[in-house]
Amino acid sequence: MEEGGAEEEGMAGGSDGVGGLVGMCIEAACISGDSVEAWRRQRRTLQMLPAHLAHALFRCLLDRKLIVPSLLEVFQYSVEVVDLKGKSFVDAEWMAYIGAYRSLRVLNLAECKGINNSSLWSITGMTCLRELNLSRCTKISNAGMQHLQYVQDLRKLSLSETAVTAAGITCLSSLVNLTFLDLGGLPITDASLGSLQGLTKLEHLDLWGTEISNKGAANLKGFPSLSFINLAWTKVTVLPCLSSLKCLNLSNCTVDSMFDGYEAKVPLSRLIFAGSMFNNPLENFSCLDTEHLYFLDISCSSFHDFCFLNEMSKLTYLDLSSGNMSDAMIDPVAAIGANLRNLNLGNTRVTTVGVAALAGAVPKLETLSLSRTCIDDAVFYYLGMMPALCMVNLSNTSIKGLIRQGDHVNFSLTALQDLEHLENLDLGCTQIRDLALEPLSNFKQLRCLSLDSDFLSDVSLHSASPVDKLKVLSIRNAVLTDVGILSFVPPPTLHVLDLSGCWLLTEEGISLFCKFHPRITVRHEAIDKLSEEQNNGLKQKAGALCPPTFSARMKHRSKLKEKSQKETWRDERIKYGREELLQLQTSHLSNLSQCDKEILLPKELSTK
Template identity: 55%
Template sequence: MESESRLVRMCIESACESRESVGKWRLQRRTLERLPSALADAVLRRLSARRLLFPSLLEVFKRSAEAIDLRGENAVDAEWMAYLGAFRYLRSLNLADCHRVTSSALWALAGMSSLKELDLSRCSKVNDAGVNHIVSISSLEMLRISETGVTAEGVKLVSLLINLSVLDLGGLPVDDAALSSLQVLKNLEFLDLWGSNISNEGVDILQTFPSLSFLNLAWTSVTRLPKLLSIECINMSNCTIDSLLEGDGYKASLAKLVLSGATFANETKAFLHVDTCLLSFLDVSNSSLHGFYFLHHMTSLESLNLCSSIMGDDSIEVIASIGANLRDLNLCKTKVTSAGLASLAGHLPKLEKLLLSHTPIDDSAISYISIMPCLKFVDLSNTAIKGLVHGEGTETKLIPSLAALHGLDCLESLNLEHTKVSDAALEPLSICQELRHLYLQSPSITDVSLHHLSSLSKLKRLSIRDAVLTDCGLESFSPPTTLEMLDVRGCWLLTEDAIFPFSRKHPLIEVRSKNEV
């Protein structure tokens, strides 16, 4: 099967190589009409990625394609829509960020019988008139119209799409009356209302959606939520929170709770009606929380984001006590030090992602990180890490602290940007053969590091910014065969005389060299 998939990929690559190659097969209509839908969808994706897709070419896929993704394509307009409206088996259409799509252009989609998913997010020229065309597509199960020109009156029209299970109205002026009109959507499972005009009185309407499992009320004035029996995921980022899911003797079985940037009117009351033992994902980054007592019973947590919180060494023990299932821990911009990490060592056996950017940790933290056996992604950027420490019993001999990372057999991504690492500090990384992504940014790095890192046989992305790399160093660099991106922005000694030949010699490597922010 693997050899077949490689062969298929090679055929698609050849067919989408250039306008000339497209011209050779586009006239074979009968063959194209018999293409399996998965293959037709793959060819369309590749054509779009290579900017080889144009309106009339769409016609040859109208009997085979089921999923079309044109997100961000600025060329898509009424002409494109006219061709898309003729697709007989189209199931999914993504037009997000297609800024030339207008309400009148959507007329071409009216009445499509097979379309189940339509994404018009950030199509600013789509308004209530466009919704009038959309509601004739009775088969729709997913509709995304966030950040469009649709008003509360247009939202009321959506109630005609009774098969909807996913509805994204983010950034629209949805008020209580508009939300009330949607009560007929009994299949609704996903509802996004961020930035809406829903009030504390209006949220009671949410109780009439029997299958609602995902709710986003971020950036709204809502301060409380009533009991929602089927809810699994809530986002109330940047809200002022008084209480969540309040009900007599009821505790919600939430799996995911996102409260980034939230202000808590009453920290004790906020989590009172949530069964915290069942939470697997919690984001309270940038929030006003002053205590972390609520974490004590969250033994099922797999992802915890405490970025920009007041978390420090004095509170870190609570994370250790619930760390058995943690896979993702974000402590960026907290007060946690290397001593605090010592308290976590040995208590996070499943941790895969650890983010410590902008914390006061130093090289002593690396020894504690090295005994978290499942780590794949580590971010140590903007810390006091130097990569070199004084050897025991000596003030002169320096030992590479990063050598301790050799024990992390799963380490795939390491970020050391804006640290004080040098060539000598980076040499031990050449043994970390599972590394796929390495990010460096330091004026203490030279051509020597390029030589060390060339032995990383699985490296895909290498960023060495603001370093003292030279033309000679780049010319002699033998990149790993897996390398896809090389970022050398800010390396002021590098010139086009070396960069252009390198790019020609290694055409599959994307080289970023402009001094852009």
């Protein structure tokens, strides 16, 4: 569940955000197996390495698949956080080394399929360990809980979607210092929840998808510090009044009474009712002290009357997506729009008329989603009247980017160029074509642009060149050519270029682009083959470090990934005639200089 256990996410980047000379040193230390061998014997230096640098080095080695169990030993005195989420090769041997980490505070083993009950024996003596994530480790069962009960100083524990049952949960009653517990997706019963009454410090409790009923929910009174409770996908229909509660998730539940026997209004700050059914919505919301409510998610719900929103003037986040909201019911949203910062109207019956009603009523709105709605290009005019917009999602709509007035054609996007804070624009799966993207050169604050259409060509790619602050450019399923990407001048800040589904690009063309622009991460089906070859080269150099079992597993994973890609490859050549295909085939890298002259570049580039 989205509001479930707060898992420690792996940090992106080989040097883990460490820049300057230090970051370059870490990168150099992880170039190959030979470079690792050159410094791994300097144990005294590694023992004195600051925790954040040790973590950056560890992550860089892990991302480049250069770390193996025997190398883990050099980090035992310096690393405080270990994130191994999704690493299927992590097993009992890895855990034997990690168990010796004297300063380890956070250990994330989520989705590590090789972790079993015996693997947890290694952490029983870790006195500094505060956070442990075992979510989706399917081999962890009740026997593993016997080991966990000796880690007395644990503060956060995630066990969602493991093989632990109600009997194993009773072992956790000795972890009296727990403040965070995620038991989502487990067969927890009312009785087993009652056995945890001794966890009086518990503040966050995830019970989504369990067998808890109203009887078990009554036991929640035994947790005096509870501020977050997730009961999504349960049989709970009524809750006891919990004075300390700040966040409640009852998604996909049938709600009879939000709080039973309340004497004073409950000051909740976050409510999530995605996909829930309400027998009496007005009565349920009447028990809330809405002066404190700033977050409301009622997406996929069956509401036909949104008048209750009129009392929620403090809302900053409102999700109405995939519901019954329409132009006729938009007035309550406009009435409370003064503080709204995030509004999701995706997949509703709202049209441009509804957006017009919001214009001028949402002065602080930063994020707006109109994906899968029936808006047209007139919507851009009203979006331009929302001065604080930072992120706009218009994907899967019928917008074209052009408005015809007689013989004159206007660019729809020009209405957004005065939005000083607009950083993220999603135009994926629309009817936008090359010509409509010409105004992009005036979007000086844009950081992320998403396009997805087979109507787009090299011209659209070049339209992004003048966007000086662009960091992420996604132009998927377009008719791009090798000539187009090799003549493309990326913005100086571009870090990610997603070309997925651009079937006309070749491995040779993408390889040359990567060579010319090494700091840009390119995403395309052909890039996986290049990455595999590079990784094989690194593995050969680091052969002494890699045990046979590990190499075999990685090779098996690569084969499965390649097989999956072949099965999902979409041959878009069927959209072209024979003569058109022959003409495209003549555009080869050897004819770059000639073909480049035929590309219709935007006027901003053609003048350079």
